[in-house]
Amino acid sequence: MNFLDAKFASLAPYTPGEQPNLKEVIKLNTNENPFPPAPGVITAVSKAAQNLQLYSDPTCHTVIEKLADLFDVSPEEVFVGNGSDEILSFCFQGLMEHGVIYPQISYGFYPVYAQLHQVVAQEVPLAADLTIDLTSYQESDKTVIIANPNAPTGIALSRERLTQLVESNPERLVIIDEAYVDFGAESMVPLIQAFDNLLVVGTFSKSRQLAGARLGYAIGNPSLIQALNQLKFSLNPYNVNSMTLAAGRAALEDQVYFEKCQKAVIETRAFTKQALVDLGFAVTDSQANFLFAKHEKIAGNELFTKLRDRNIFVRWFDKDSIRDYLRISIGTKEQMVTFIEQVTQILKENGVA
């Protein structure tokens, strides 16, 4: 017997990067932060664990207030969720009555959520240089969702250009997914008070060392936040667990640690990019915590497999226009030195360089 509702029979779920269970692996495949959580996070989590017999706070106010401070907005303009994935799912479920439009090459969850929530989706190809041309979005009445910087290219759009998009049709919602914004792009958060049709989504997974805790946020006009709460309280009022709330609050309280790690990732990205360019790779102008690179003498899939054989995990996408690229998360400097050494050896073995 198959009890799955027929409308989900062809649902193609998201494919997460592998989480290999080996200590000696260099894991550069899911854009996690290479550094551990801020020291205060561990203490806060163990303290929260002592009260796990109680439900978590459904208002999530400790984290919401801290985020409101940080972004200089009011708590009514902030929502938090079980990872930004949960928030994106709420967006697809409830804020896309007239359909959605997003880049054909972008975060792999957009088409999955569109299918899951039966939203009509329009995918717009990237320009030949892998940038996003906003013209078709500007003219559309569908809800727009853009990752900025985009994934997996890392290429960012300017605040000025995105503002033009938001302004071009106040009747249409624009969602900016800022999962990677802390690594160099311009945030749209300062504009949410000027535009009712702008929602910014962010995460603690990439720049705040909390991928495993599952914590994301959305910043927007109070009526948009109200809409997200309506969906959340109709599904799971306790969507963020108490240990994660404690972890998030503590992470936000250590801005010095945050900035130190941010700086290290940005510097290591520059080092790795230069080393790849020196080896003959074409590398996009990534403002994220990963690089997107291809070499004309070796296929993406082949390099991916050869690195994997050497216990280095990166991401390869089986998609036409980006088949020759690898997405390489930025690890520690030490990890990236090893990565470059191994790439150099592989190229030599292939008679390149």
Ligand SMILES: *Cc1c(COP(=O)(O)O)cnc(C)c1O
């Ligand atoms: C990683 C990522 C997310 C999801 O982050 P979580 O908060 O871990 O769910 C959302 N959008 C983009 C573009 C991402 O790369």
